[in-house]
Amino acid sequence: MAWRRGILILFPRVIGVLVVSGFLKHKRKTSSEREIVRFEASKKNGRIKVSGSFEITTFQKWCRIGLIFRFSETVKWYEYVPSLGSQFNKYKLSINDRMGNCLFSEDRSFMEFISLFKTTYTGRRYLGRYTATHKGNVAILDFIPPGPGSYELDFDLVTDEEFSEPGHERKTSFQELALYVSEGVDPMEDPEYPHKRVDLMTVRDIITRPVIAEDEEALVTEIAKDMAELGIGSVVITKEGKPAGIITERDIALKVILKNKRASEVKAKEIMAFPLVTIEPEVSVDEVCKLAAKKRIKRLPVVENGVLVGIVSLRDLLTKKPEYVREFYF
8 A cells, every 4th residue: 555655645746747847848949939029900991901110139040920810701602612712812921121122922812721720600501601700820921031130021911802603602801810920930840831931031141242253364363363362262254244154273273283384374264164153142042052062062153134243152151051061061
């Protein structure tokens, strides 16, 4: 009997430890999440429009835009096709930086999230007709901003909508809606969830300016002098004013010095690496990392409307995206 008394004494303690440890674990997981701003929206002329600013304080952390909502729905059907619901209640979401540059924009249907809604039937199903109230909290976008700072958000939702076609009638009407932005969230990995996950950092955010360029007719001695004076490891070579190739210190060492050539007699076009792989400033940093890793490129000139505007190096990429180190060195 003594062992039973021991178990009875120990059991509550064990349960207490498990509960507390579970709570602390959950708390540690969510402690970094912080709601930055919440917009309590109001309906006007069948639409909800929100325009406001928010301030990001973390660096390279996931943030979330979500909606807390309640709306009613009345459906009548004779030959009901569930996919018709995706046509309803369109919304537009955009995020701009403080300079007014659009970082993200999308148009889609809020009804894509219908499987996640908590539904309360306020009427009853009868001869192909029901009335229901849906309410819930859904994440519509997880994103990584380029960096700390101020951002502008614009949101526009069609709240009241009627749709009718042979065999199907539907009416929706929103009663409540709040839009919020949180930072330091754990991104949702579920591929079934219809929200988007995007990294808003682009090449424009990490570009190195100005970039040094020389004409293809320039002599290697001139190029080597520029490299030494400016402390750079590469020079972009142009042809008729447009980027055509690139020369690095390694090119000079392998193609000139080791071959006993006179640098004063060798032109840039003779040793430059080409064709030149270039990128545009609006390309995402993730895409550039994948491109550089695939082609084993350490420097990528940035071209906008045919004009050389900067360069991105492997160091720039790995400083912002250290998770790609394995792609380059392992």
